[in-house]
Amino acid sequence: MATKQIFVIVALMMAAVGLSTAEIPNLIGNWTGSFQGYDKHANYMDVNKTGNLNMTISDQRGRVFTGNFILNFSLPQTGLVQMTEGFSGVIGWDNKTLYIAEYDKGYDIGTVLSNDSIEAVYIEDGDGETAGAYICSYHREK
Numbered sequence: 001m002a003t004k005q006i007f008v009i010v011a012l013m014m015a016a017v018g019l020s021t022a023e024i025p026n027l028i029g030n031w032t033g034s035f036q037g038y039d040k041h042a043n044y045m046d047v048n049k050t051g052n053l054n055m056t057i058s059d060q061r062g063r064v065f066t067g068n069f070i071l072n073f074s075l076p077q078t079g080l081v082q083m084t085e086g087f088s089g090v091i092g093w094d095n096k097t098l099y100i101a102e103y104d105k106g107y108d109i110g111t112v113l114s115n116d117s118i119e120a121v122y123i124e125d126g127d128g129e130t131a132g133a134y135i136c137s138y139h140r141e142k
Contacts, residue, residue, distance in 0.1 A: 036134065037134025045134070116142075
């Protein structure tokens with residue numbers, strides 16, 4: 001019985017050490033992406049069919065980073081939309097979860113799927129003008 005307990009304790013300690021030594025991902029670079037979702041005015045949107053989305057991470061220090069989103073897409077109601085918005089983000093303790101605050105409005109919660117792939121959910125609450133939720137997929141440019 002004592003041998004089993006010692007084995008379990010050692011296994012848990014090794015797992016904890018493995019989690020804490022995971023390498024912080026390097027996110028610096030240019031990422032291209034697409035998103036699908038709904039918003040208050042445009043209803044369903046699929047930017048992969050109507051334009052493009054880019055994310056540039058220009059600086060990273062440990063688990064904190066900063067950069068810009070660049071969106072170019074067209075909407076039936078308003079025509080071409082071009083936007084650049086800065087953001088700040090952090091990488092969670094698991095070195096996979098991303099939390100991003102966009103400087104204008106909105107939040108992204110993402111997951112690092114691989115060195116070159118990120119999936120994020122963008123959420124913007126209702127401020128009277130816009131509100132929506134989107135799934136965004138990014139791939140690092142080589």
